[in-house]
Amino acid sequence: MLQDNHATEIAQILERYPQASKRAAVMPLLFLAQREVGFISRDAINEIAGLLDLDPTDVGSLIGYYTLFYDKPGGKYRIQICTDLPCALRGAEKFSHEVCEMLNIQVGETTEDGFFTLEEVMCLAACDRAPLFQVQGKGGIQYHENMTLESTTAFIESIREQDANE
Numbered sequence: 097m098l099q100d101n102h103a104t105e106i107a108q109i110l111e112r113y114p115q116a117s118k119r120a121a122v123m124p125l126l127f128l129a130q131r132e133v134g135f136i137s138r139d140a141i142n143e144i145a146g147l148l149d150l151d152p153t154d155v156g157s158l159i160g161y162y163t164l165f166y167d168k169p170g171g172k173y174r175i176q177i178c179t180d181l182p183c184a185l186r187g188a189e190k191f192s193h194e195v196c197e198m199l200n201i202q203v204g205e206t207t208e209d210g211f212f213t214l215e216e217v218m219c220l221a222a223c224d225r226a227p228l229f230q231v232q233g234k235g236g237i238q239y240h241e242n243m244t245l246e247s248t249t250a251f252i253e254s255i256r257e258q259d260a261n262e
């Protein structure tokens with residue numbers, strides 16, 4: 097339960113919003129829930145909905161809408177390749193397919209070593225620099241633009257090396 101582990105932080109978040117607008121606290125509370133275990137569980141959705149007098153379905157729909165929220169566990173790093181139309185016209189779908197092959201997974205899956213989950217997402221606002229992806233993991237969110245299979249392979253290797261040395 098979020099409240100068992102983060103009562104003070106939850107109270108601080110709720111204090112920032114007037115009672116009449118407390119539903120606006122949904123985003124920081126979702127962020128808090130995800131920070132805890134890397135994704136937002138059904139229990140956390142219900143708890144947040146209860147705290148804010150919202151319907152759990154409405155809270156859950158936010159997770160589906162925002163690419164930075166997850167409702168399932170994933171790898172240490174989430175690679176999100178934009179395959180929206182402008183990027184697709186610059187070869188993003190082929191690129192995504194090649195990266196999947198290189199990682200030996202399908203879109204939405206996680207590598208056997210638990211390091212990488214690959215997802216296809218909508219516009220990341222860098223349409224002229226496709227193929228591109230954002231990576232979420234240690235160190236926050238990073239953009240990698242004008243990527244090739246070679247540069248992506250080098251990036252993957254560097255992450256594995258870096259992690260092994262920590």
Ligand code: FES
Pocket residue numbers: 178179180181182183218219220221222223224226
């Ligand atoms: S369509 Fe891919 S970044 Fe905009």
